[in-house]
Amino acid sequence: MSPRGSRRSGLASYLVLIGVLALAWYLGKIPGLPGPETVIPKIKNLGTSIPSLEAARTLVPDVPVIGTFLPDEKATPGIPPPASSAGGLPDMPVKPKPRQTTFQGCPPEGDGGDPELNLLKNRVDEGDYAPVTFEAIAGLTWPEDVERRDRENWQPQDRAFIEKYEGIPVVVEGYIVMARESGPESTNCHGTESDMVDWHVWFTKNPNDDRSVAIITETTPRVRANHKWTIQLLKAHAIEPRAPVRISGWLFFDPEHPEHLGDTRGTLWEIHPIMQIEIFVDGRWVPLDELAG
């Protein structure tokens, strides 16, 4: 008999054995096991617990939960590149899992506040950044119910909406109109030194736009540790000459300060953390690090 025939014969024997055992169980000939009169009603009851698959989908939206935060050595293992949509936000149902590190003793979830928010802000992994237009982010909406709420209190449908976009690695062109150090916050364990605070970088579509229409983009201490960026460098090469800037980073939603909309920001969507800053100099994009001298 050929090896393939031998495998078929073995498989048939297993099937016969399983059939005999199933018949014996059904007839109640196997002591110690609950009989069919006990098990079958329970299986039928499962159908009443979950009325339909469609109903189950409304409870568990078909959107990946990016908040698993498992360490991941490579940025995007097995993640297909996002489908291009000509400058719009790509459809990216499977997002890279954030990778975080403890920085100067500060764990990635920070020292309080909303740990889920802090874990997202403290990611350090690089992504396959999708080129998108400024308008694609500035025009993105959000459910009003998520404003000023910790993520653990979001409704599932609201969470699903945000997570459809949050965690997409993007690269956007625009202008930096203002940048400054932020203050102590739970994300960075309330550190007060310059190397322990975020920078707020106001990013606009046009060189002379007001920050009331800006997208807030933020550099974090953990990412800056790998760069030579300084506020002075940003001012000298991006803000004062109003040179075109290209920012790469992670699309992120910050629900904390809706009161600033139309005042110091144009949207609650952010690029946070910034992973790369490039300035358009002499006809080419130059990483800010190269301008540090």
Added chain:
Amino acid sequence: MRKGIRLILKLQLEGEDEPAHDFAASSIQAVREMLETGAPFHPALELTIRSIKEDTDWEDDEENPA
């Protein structure tokens, strides 16, 4: 004449702490105790602490202009 007033305080606290320790919780508790400890020095005033919470708003920071 009985009078009343509601005050908004803006305090900044700094101190040494372990990186991962919840600095907000412990400093809020400390301020609460400072106020409660000092209140008996002014028996004519009835103090009610309505809320103490962290100000996370650094976006429009008037004390730290760009």
